[in-house]
Amino acid sequence: MDGLPYTIPLQTTAAPQRTLKASIDCVGVGVHSGRKTTLTLQPAPVGSGIVFRRTDLNIDIPARFDHVDDTRLCTVLALPGRPEARVGTVEHVMAALAGCGVTNAVVTVDGPEVPILDGSAASFVFLIDCAGIVTQDAPAPTIEVLRTVRVTQGHGENAAFAELRPAPFGLDMAMSIAFDAAAIGRQALSLRVSPETFRADLARARTFTLAQEVAALQAAGLALGGSLDNAVVVDNARVLNPGGLRVADEFVRHKMLDAVGDLALAGAALRGRLVAHRSGHALNNQLLRALFADDANWRLVGGESRHPGSADTRMANAPSADGSAGLAGLGSWQERRVPVAAAPV
Numbered sequence: 001m002d003g004l005p006y007t008i009p010l011q012t013t014a015a016p017q018r019t020l021k022a023s024i025d026c027v028g029v030g031v032h033s034g035r036k037t038t039l040t041l042q043p044a045p046v047g048s049g050i051v052f053r054r055t056d057l058n059i060d061i062p063a064r065f066d067h068v069d070d071t072r073l074c075t076v077l078a079l080p081g082r083p084e085a086r087v088g089t090v091e092h093v094m095a096a097l098a099g100c101g102v103t104n105a106v107v108t109v110d111g112p113e114v115p116i117l118d119g120s121a122a123s124f125v126f127l128i129d130c131a132g133i134v135t136q137d138a139p140a141p142t143i144e145v146l147r148t149v150r151v152t153q154g155h156g157e158n159a160a161f162a163e164l165r166p167a168p169f170g171l172d173m174a175m176s177i178a179f180d181a182a183a184i185g186r187q188a189l190s191l192r193v194s195p196e197t198f199r200a201d202l203a204r205a206r207t208f209t210l211a212q213e214v215a216a217l218q219a220a221g222l223a224l225g226g227s228l229d230n231a232v233v234v235d236n237a238r239v240l241n242p243g244g245l246r247v248a249d250e251f252v253r254h255k256m257l258d259a260v261g262d263l264a265l266a267g268a269a270l271r272g273r274l275v276a277h278r279s280g281h282a283l284n285n286q287l288l289r290a291l292f293a294d295d296a297n298w299r300l301v302g303g304e305s306r307h308p309g310s311a312d313t314r315m316a317n318a319p320s321a322d323g324s325a326g327l328a329g330l331g332s333w334q335e336r337r338v339p340v341a342a343a344p345v
């Protein structure tokens with residue numbers, strides 16, 4: 001024995017908030033708009049959370065579930081009452097930031113959509129690695145799931161659902177998918193999400209689509225930037241990409257990658273277990289709305305100022321833990337948020 005008591009708390013201090021060490025940018029096309037945009041990832045001060053900045057419109061859009069405006073093919077953030085103030089396909093860069101443990105950052109785009117790059121989160125992880133990550137002098141809050149919330153879509157044994165359950169540590173995910181296309185079929189994956197597992201198991205999984213849907217999407221003015229360079233295209237039993245799949249169950253891994261990005265819109269790290277079948281952007285967002293619809297479902301842990309009387313260092317993006325929580329309290333985000341300072345490049 002080393003003389004230490006048996007019951008050492010497993011987490012005596014919260015993890016620190018983190019931001020990028022420097023700014024970094026890339027150029028690419030939006031998968032749906034087909035527009036070429038420049039994206040930059042920039043450092044941000046303690047308490048900022050993740051904020052999308054449309055540099056062409058000079059507006060900021062907080063990366064928050066209650067700013068999600070459209071989930072039909074990707075996750076679109078928008079400012080309420082301003083339909084032009086939107087940023088589409090935020091989920092992969094959100095997943096990369098959350099997966100790498102970045103709590104505060106400004107993501108600028110000079111157009112309506114985040115570049116799709118290779119259709120996965122790997123390029124964003126590469127950018128984050130190039131920029132570097134620094135810890136900040138404040139603990140990061142965690143949103144602890146206190147009781148199970150569940151949202152469903154459809155009926156029968158193959159109905160889609162997503163559920164968040166209480167869990168002792170971090171964010172666990174157990175997901176399954178079922179497609180008629182033989183190349184996809186049924187796939188399932190269970191994972192504890194950490195920077196290590198995100199990089200190793202999820203980041204490289206690409207978005208995918210069915211060949212028969214490509215023509216319909218493009219006729220509807222969508223997927224204009226889509227190609228075999230940025231999406232896996234499946235024609236029943238065949239994968240049309242010349243290089244095939246990166247991993248045999250790339251499809252369910254990408255669905256989990258999407259869920260990491262969508263759930264990061266909670267505004268702080270989640271402590272809970274996601275169990276989902278055939279879930280997608282819409283259900284993922286409905287799940288967060290259901291979680292925050294009742295204060296008894298969750299609580300904010302940590303992230304408070306360590307010095308009484310000093311500035312509050314809670315995440316501006318995180319829901320309030322003072323009883324004004326839930327959607328009613330979230331409407332005042334713009335008033336409560338910490339201004340994002342110029343990036344210290």
Ligand SMILES: [Zn+2]
Nearest residue numbers: 091207254258
């Ligand atoms: Zn995706």
